[in-house]
Amino acid sequence: MKPAIRIGQGFDAHAFADGDHVMLGGVRVPHTRGVAAHSDGDVALHALCDAILGALALGDIGQHFPPSDPRWRGADSRQFLRHCVELAHARGWMVGNADLTLICERPKIGPHAAAMRAILAEDMGIAIDDVSVKATTTERMGYTGREEGIAAMAVALLHAAA
Ligand code: MG
Secondary structure, eight states: OOOSEEEEEEEEEEEEESOSEEEETTEEEEOSOEEOOSSOOOHHHHHHHHHHHHHHTOOOHHHHSOTTOGGGTTOOTHHHHHHHHHHHHHTTEEEEEEEEEEEOSSSOOHHHHHHHHHHHHHHHTSOGGGEEEEEEOOTTOHHHHTTSEEEEEEEEEEEEOO
């Protein structure tokens, strides 16, 4: 019998644009730039949604929330995450834990990581201890290193509901 767990991974990136903050993990992080995006451009939430959708083998966030749909203009990406979690629950799966890595030179993530974990945990209905938010730079290499944009990776583990 197969073990009653499933794993998924997600990735997202957005270019910086004019603005004074970036939304990351549902937290409004002050910055000298914003992000170019149809929704609120929250790369952490988008990567996490794709991780959950991936674990469910239900496609990707672009299929569930098409950028061409005017409903998602400027949308709060937390609703995307909550929807993905509902899709999991409807299929008998619970989120066990999630691990995120944000990739950028700036803004600094550390001061906001605890707030992000609390929001992500709330939206997934799990404990803060089951949500990890880490950050790294790319040592000035590539598009994140040149501060052209910001990226995020996520992994989520699902387990069968008891
Ligand atoms: Mg995105």
